[in-house]
Amino acid sequence: MTRVQSWRNGRYIAGNYLFVLPFLAFFLVFTAIPIVQAVVMSLYNWAILAKTHPFVGLDNYVRLLDDQIWWQALRNTTWFAFLSAGAITIFSLFVSLQIRKPGRGRNVYRFLFYVPVVLSVAAMGIVVGWAFNTQFGLVNALLAPLGLQPINWLGEKELVIPTLALATLWWGFGGPMLIYLAGLQSIPRQVYEASEIDGAGRWQTTWRITLPLMRTSIFFVLVTQLIAHIQVFGQSYLITGGGPGRESYTSIYYLYQTAWRYYHMGYGSAIAVSLAVFILVVTLIQFWWNRRQAAVEY
Amino acid sequence: MKKVLALLLSGLVAVLGLSAQADATKPIVLQAGSANAKTKLVFWNGLTGSDGVTLDGIVKKFTDRNPDISVRVEKMVWNTYFDKLLTSLASGSGAPDVFLLHEFEIPQFASQGVLYESSEFFKPKGELDKADYEPEYIKALNWEGKTYGVPLDRHGWGVIVNKDLFKKAGLDPAKAPKNAQEFIDLATKLTIDKNGKHPDQAGFDDKNVVQWGTFASWPKPNFLSTLWQYGGNWTDGKGKATLDTPEAHKALQFWVDLIYKYRVSPKPAGFDGWQSLANQKLAIIPEGCWIYNFLVDSKLNFGVWEYPQFGDKKAAVWTSGHVMYMPATESGDNLVAAKKLITYLSQNTATWATAGMPPANLKVRAALKASEVPVAVTYGASFKRQGQFDTGNVAITEIIDKGYGPELDSALNGLKTVDQALKDANKAVQDILNRN
Numbered sequence: 213m214t215r216v217q218s219w220r221n222g223r224y225i226a227g228n229y230l231f232v233l234p235f236l237a238f239f240l241v242f243t244a245i246p247i248v249q250a251v252v253m254s255l256y257n258w259a260i261l262a263k264t265h266p267f268v269g270l271d272n273y274v275r276l277l278d279d280q281i282w283w284q285a286l287r288n289t290t291w292f293a294f295l296s297a298g299a300i301t302i303f304s305l306f307v308s309l310q311i312r313k314p315g316r317g318r319n320v321y322r323f324l325f326y327v328p329v330v331l332s333v334a335a336m337g338i339v340v341g342w343a344f345n346t347q348f349g350l351v352n353a354l355l356a357p358l359g360l361q362p363i364n365w366l367g368e369k370e371l372v373i374p375t376l377a378l379a380t381l382w383w384g385f386g387g388p389m390l391i392y393l394a395g396l397q398s399i400p401r402q403v404y405e406a407s408e409i410d411g412a413g414r415w416q417t418t419w420r421i422t423l424p425l426m427r428t429s430i431f432f433v434l435v436t437q438l439i440a441h442i443q444v445f446g447q448s449y450l451i452t453g454g455g456p457g458r459e460s461y462t463s464i465y466y467l468y469q470t471a472w473r474y475y476h477m478g479y480g481s482a483i484a485v486s487l488a489v490f491i492l493v494v495t496l497i498q499f500w501w502n503r504r505q506a507a508v509e510y
Numbered sequence: 511m512k513k514v515l516a517l518l519l520s521g522l523v524a525v526l527g528l529s530a531q532a533d534a535t536k537p538i539v540l541q542a543g544s545a546n547a548k549t550k551l552v553f554w555n556g557l558t559g560s561d562g563v564t565l566d567g568i569v570k571k572f573t574d575r576n577p578d579i580s581v582r583v584e585k586m587v588w589n590t591y592f593d594k595l596l597t598s599l600a601s602g603s604g605a606p607d608v609f610l611l612h613e614f615e616i617p618q619f620a621s622q623g624v625l626y627e628s629s630e631f632f633k634p635k636g637e638l639d640k641a642d643y644e645p646e647y648i649k650a651l652n653w654e655g656k657t658y659g660v661p662l663d664r665h666g667w668g669v670i671v672n673k674d675l676f677k678k679a680g681l682d683p684a685k686a687p688k689n690a691q692e693f694i695d696l697a698t699k700l701t702i703d704k705n706g707k708h709p710d711q712a713g714f715d716d717k718n719v720v721q722w723g724t725f726a727s728w729p730k731p732n733f734l735s736t737l738w739q740y741g742g743n744w745t746d747g748k749g750k751a752t753l754d755t756p757e758a759h760k761a762l763q764f765w766v767d768l769i770y771k772y773r774v775s776p777k778p779a780g781f782d783g784w785q786s787l788a789n790q791k792l793a794i795i796p797e798g799c800w801i802y803n804f805l806v807d808s809k810l811n812f813g814v815w816e817y818p819q820f821g822d823k824k825a826a827v828w829t830s831g832h833v834m835y836m837p838a839t840e841s842g843d844n845l846v847a848a849k850k851l852i853t854y855l856s857q858n859t860a861t862w863a864t865a866g867m868p869p870a871n872l873k874v875r876a877a878l879k880a881s882e883v884p885v886a887v888t889y890g891a892s893f894k895r896q897g898q899f900d901t902g903n904v905a906i907t908e909i910i911d912k913g914y915g916p917e918l919d920s921a922l923n924g925l926k927t928v929d930q931a932l933k934d935a936n937k938a939v940q941d942i943l944n945r946n
Contacts, residue, residue, distance in 0.1 A: 260600050261622035281912065346780035347791070361717060367780025369925055456779035457920030472593055474908040475618075 250481040258478035260471075265478070272482035282483065284458055285466040286490070288373060292444055292462065295377035296384075297437035301430065304385040308392035309418065322393075326386035337450030340379040341366075344451075366452050372460045376447045388433040395429030396422070431502050435495060442491050463487050537590075540566045543573030543580030549847040551581045554595065554606040555832075556588035560803040561865035568861055572854045579847045599624040605837040607848040611659065613650040613831045617902045620653040626836040629657045630849075637853055642871050647831060650899040659833035660856050661870030665799050666829030666897060667731040668889045669815040675700060675721065675793040676813075686815040690764060693818050697723030697774035700793035709773040716773045723774040724794040725783045726765045729918035730910060731828035732796055736761035738828075738898050739821025744914060744939060745901055751939035753914060754932050757823075762928050764820055766921055779923045787812075802866025802885040814884050816892035825896035831870055868893060905946040913939035 254272055258265045276282050311321050328336070343350045344365040352362045365375040399422065407417050423430075445464040448454055454461035463483065471480025538558060557565055562585045569581050584606070586594065598605040599619075611619065619625050628651070632638045640648050643661055651657050669686070676683035679699055687693040698708055700723035703715040726732060737743065742757025752758070768775040784801065786792035788808040795801075796817070805812050817827035834852045836845070859869035863883045868890030869875045875894075880887040903909060917935035920926040926934070 259622075260596060261619070261624055263623075345782060347782055348785060348789075364777070364780040367777060367923065369923075454916070455919050456777075456923040457925045458916045459925070461916070469911060472596065473911060474905065475596070 250484050253478050254481035254485050256478045258476070258481070260475045260477050268478070272479050273486070275479070276482055276486055281458065281461070281466060282463075282486075285461050285463045286487075288448075288459065288461055289442055289444060289463045292373050292377055292380075292447075292460075293438055293441035295374060296380045296441040296444075297434060299377060299381045300385050300388055300437050301434045303381060304388035304433070305392050305426070305430065307385065308389045308396060309422070312393055312396045322389075325389055328383045329386040331383060333446030334450060336379070336383045337446060340376075340383075340447075341451050344375055344379070366460075367456055369456065369459045372452060372456065376444075376451065376460060379451070380441070380444075380447060384437075388437065391433055392426065392429055395426050399425050427505070431498075435498050438494060438498070439491055442487070442494065537584035537586045538562070540569070540583040540585075541580065542566070542570045542583060544577060545580065547573075547580035548578045549580070549843045551579060551608060551844060551847055551851060552606040553581050553583045553608040553851070554591060555583070555585055555610040556591040557610070558585050558587050559800070560807075561800060561862075561867065564862060564865040565855075568855060568858055569851075571858070572851055575854075576847075576850065579850065581851060599837060602839060605839065607836060607840060607844050608851060609835055609837075610662070610832050611835055613647070613659070613661075613833050614900045614902055614906050616651065616653050616658050616833070617904045618906060619835075620656070620658045621904045624838055625658045626838050626840050627656050628659055628835075631660050631853060631856075632657070636849075638856060642873055644872065644894060644897070646897070646899060647870060650831070650902065651833065653902070659835045660852050662832040662834055662855060663859060663862055663867040664829055664831045664870045664875075664890070664893050664897065665867050666889065666893055667735055667796060667798055667827050668817050668885075668892055670787065670795050670797050670801060670805065670885075671813045671815060672787055672790065672793050673811045673813050675790060679793075683813040687818050689818070690820045693724075693820065694768070694772050694774065697768070697794060698772060699723070701774045714773065719776070720791070722776055722786065722792050724768060724796070725781065725786070725792055726768055726775045726778055726922050727783050727796050728798075729765070729778070729922060730915060731798070732765055733761055733914075733918050734828045734900065735817055735826055735898075736764055736820045738826035739819060739824060741821070741823035743901060744909070745903070745943070747901060749943050751913075751936045751943060753939060754936035757821075758932050759928060761821065762918065762921055762932060766928055769922065770924065777923050778919070799866040799868065799885050799889040802883075805885075814888040816888060817896070826898045827892055827896050829893045829897035829899060831899075832867070863887075863890075903943075903946070905942050908942050909939055913942050 255267060255269060256265045257268050257271075307325060311318050311325075331339070342348075344352075346352060346362050346364045346367060349365075351365065352360075355363070363371070365371055403421055403425070404417065407421050412420065443464050444462050445468065448460045448462045448465050449468070452460045454465055464487070467480050467483040467487065470476050470483060537554075553569065555562065555565070566583055569583055573579060573581055595605070595609060616625070630636050632640050638660065644664070647661055647664060648657075651659055651661070671683050673683040681696065681699060687696055698710050700721065701709050701719060702721040704718040704720050705713070705715060707714045709716070734744070737758055740757040740760050742752060742755055742761065744751065744753055744758075746752050769777055783792060783795050783797070784804055787795050788804075788810055819825060834855060836848050836852070840848055856871060857874075859867075859871060859874050860877065863869055863875075863878050863886035866883070866885045866889075868886045869878075872894075875886075875890045878887050878890070900906070914935035917926070917931040917938070921928050921931035
């Protein structure tokens with residue numbers, strides 16, 4: 213009689229844990245311990261090169277509450293994340309709906325739309341910097357024949373964040389597009405056949421069948437995009453330097469400068485922890501809102 | 511279809527190539543000298559442009575003369591460089607044997623005890639003579655009574671002009687303005703809208719300017735130079751911020767007026783000064799001497815001026831310097847070899863001037879010819895006559911980048927009034943000074 217393997221069996225459990233050990237080791241070293249370390253450092257006046265690090269309790273957090281640069285950076289970040297995540301969530305869904313069905317050139321379009329995703333943020337920054345240059349940029353050159361004056365895309369207070377969001381949309385919509393395409397493929401064909409028999413048109417099918425059944429994917433894209441874009445850094449750092457003034461200065465940029473340019477690791481950690489709490493609150497609000505909507509089953 | 515695919519693949523290769531090229535975190539490496547050399551040095555710097563290539567050439571000459579020493583030169587963009595340098599100095603391992611900083615950064619690093627004290631490079635212990643450098647430069651190397659680093663160059667701010675545009679306007683590019691009013695008059699004559707009108711003429715269309723007279727470029731050196739000329743500074747040197755003063759108002763107002771009152775300069779945000787100069791759309795640009803290689807590469811017919819006198823109290827222009835350092839932990843054979851390298855580089859900077867950088871060593875600077883290195887010669891003479899180093903502070907980077915830099919930018923881009931920008935700058939700088 214062979215002995216049945218059970219999760220209660222110690223050797224069986226140990227064997228399974230061996231499989232997750234590599235991930236666990238990396239997770240502990242590069243994620244869990246740094247998170248705990250950041251929380252601890254935020255309670256100290258921790259200058260990176262200094263020999264001693266005085267304990268200051270919650271002083272860094274109290275200082276942050278009165279720090280106008282932090283609040284401006286957070287406002288800019290929220291506005292950017294709202295625009296980018298919103299635009300990517302909607303636009304990538306629109307594109308995936310257009311290219312989901314087999315047809316001539318479908319793979320070419322998928323390829324074209326996905327290519328910008330492979331660019332590093334540095335390369336994207338160079339391309340966008342060139343494209344939106346006021347004097348010599350491609351975008352203004354294309355607008356000139358329409359009789360439009362050169363637009364100072366990256367130099368005007370009102371335009372700089374929307375321009376960075378537009379660039380991010382071009383750079384980043386390919387990833388969510390793939391998620392949507394996978395989600396669209398998982399919708400049972402029978403549902404569409406039934407709606408066709410019932411006489412539903414294309415518009416009705418999209419609104420009443422596709423979008424409700426894609427809700428999980430849409431919610432996933434929205435949540436992950438918002439989390440990603442609240443952590444925006446490269447666009448502001450490489451394309452505008454946070455300017456004009458501080459109009460495109462973002463929270464992570466402030467964190468980076470505080471910790472690595474000014475060497476205040478303690479205060480930088482307080483910024484990091486506060487931003488993490490902000491992201492958590494935004495995400496919880498999204499989950500709360502999502503739960504309030506009726507679930508769709510098929 | 512095949513053509514389309516080929517085009518797409520070419521595009522993909524191009525963007526991937528760009529992606530790889532744009533990876534700013536990877537250093538550009540030069541291995542100078544034999545891999546079997548007895549002593550192996552590592553030299554980090556942030557000179558990723560053609561100036562870095564010039565410095566590589568000097569390092570190669572050093573290893574040719576000293577076959578027992580090899581030097582691995584690693585060049586990174588300045589921000590990446592500072593990240594890596596900071597972590598290597600903080601961890602106490604992996605730090606380079608030799609690295610570059612600016613003189614104004616000495617207090618930041620020296621106050622933490624991570625720099626090697628350098629008085630032994632100078633006579634009587636060493637080969638170098640302090641008399642070969644400007645006294646204010648030697649003074650700028652001091653922190654709490656000790657000397658840190660050995661100067662490589664004295665770079666800084668001056669003015670480059672587009673001679674062709676001057677000639678087209680019937681003006682003499684060799685005749686530099688003597689004061690603020692002459693500068694404004696010149697810039698007015700050189701600013702032209704699409705109808706050929708100048709800013710002082712009725713109907714001038716400032717929305718359609720085809721050629722700008724000048725450009726309020728990098729705010730820090732322009733503002734500091736002008737502020738010093740008016741007799742002010744950003745601090746009294748005793749822990750008090752002094753940016754909300756009449757001198758600071760006059761200095762910033764001058765640059766803001768060039769944009770909004772005299773309409774001879776565009777708003778800085780979104781304006782590419784270097785490309786505009788090269789494309790015959792800008793006549794006068796206040797700029798650093800590091801523009802020299804760009805001027806040569808773009809084949810511009812350019813002239814060089816010493817920084818003009820805008821203020822009414824004294825002559826002054828912002829200068830800085832690349833200074834060579836070793837970590838405080840440097841020891842043994844590497845210490846001996848690093849000292850040799852630093853001494854050699856400091857004595858052989860004539861080639862360095864071909865990158866536009868005036869050598870720090872006055873004897874080397876005096877031997878340069880204006881016909882060969884016009885920027886290094888004119889700027890160098892200007893620095894000797896009126897050059898001023900910024901006031902050192904343990905939090906200088908924070909004071910500039912967080913304290914007053916963005917406020918100057920806000921005023922120049924019309925986001926804040928001069929009064930508001932300077933009040934905010936003063937408060938921010940005072941907060942930083944109080945905390946440090």
